[in-house]
Amino acid sequence: MKSGPRVERFFCEGCGLCARLCPYGAIRMEETVSGEWFVSGTRRGSFVHARLGVAQGNSGRLVAQIRRAAERIAEEEKLEYVVIDGPPGIGCPVIASLSGVDCALVVTEPSLSGLHDARRVIETAAHFAIPVKLAVNKYDLNPEMSVEIEDFCRGKGIQFVGRIPFDPAVVEALSAGRNVIDSGNSPAGDEIRKIWELLIR
Numbered sequence: 001m002k003s004g005p006r007v008e009r010f011f012c013e014g015c016g017l018c019a020r021l022c023p024y025g026a027i028r029m030e031e032t033v034s035g036e037w038f039v040s041g042t043r044r045g046s047f048v049h050a051r052l053g054v055a056q057g058n059s060g061r062l063v064a065q066i067r068r069a070a071e072r073i074a075e076e077e078k079l080e081y082v083v084i085d086g087p088p089g090i091g092c093p094v095i096a097s098l099s100g101v102d103c104a105l106v107v108t109e110p111s112l113s114g115l116h117d118a119r120r121v122i123e124t125a126a127h128f129a130i131p132v133k134l135a136v137n138k139y140d141l142n143p144e145m146s147v148e149i150e151d152f153c154r155g156k157g158i159q160f161v162g163r164i165p166f167d168p169a170v171v172e173a174l175s176a177g178r179n180v181i182d183s184g185n186s187p188a189g190d191e192i193r194k195i196w197e198l199l200i201r
């Protein structure tokens, strides 16, 4: 007996494309709650974030919702920038994070898998004509690989904006409930400040 196409619910991201394309109208989308989003106040301004429900690993729609909220707050408060912390990979939430941004900063780690993942997200950004800059985190854990990543950037015409060293000050700041930027000078914090200056130039 032949069986027709079947939706694997754990892989479905709820994008709705199949319902839109099905010539027989055989697929119906239903609204479900995949997570909740919040606006929190921080020392650095408003922070819009979300918590996904159990087994709701992917939700481009939730990312889009968060972005709309952040953009509305930025307009109301006349802020110059909205910074989006995108997820790893190249799935639906990454595309929802990338679409329409002025610039994407790829932060990778000095390993073969780091370079591989960076390559994939750079190709995704190129597909949407988004300018990309790249920084290496904990570069001193593998300096040779960091050089290889820098060479890769040169070869692709990607601006290399910084090398963040491994720095215990990051963990100390996080354990104290702060970020490394608000914790005075430190090798990692100073490099992140330099990267920010290069990003907004």
Ligand code: SF4
Residues within 6 Å of the ligand: 007, 011, 012, 013, 014, 015, 016, 017, 018, 019
């Ligand atoms: S909603 Fe999107 S991810 Fe889910 S089955 Fe349809 S096309 Fe695939």
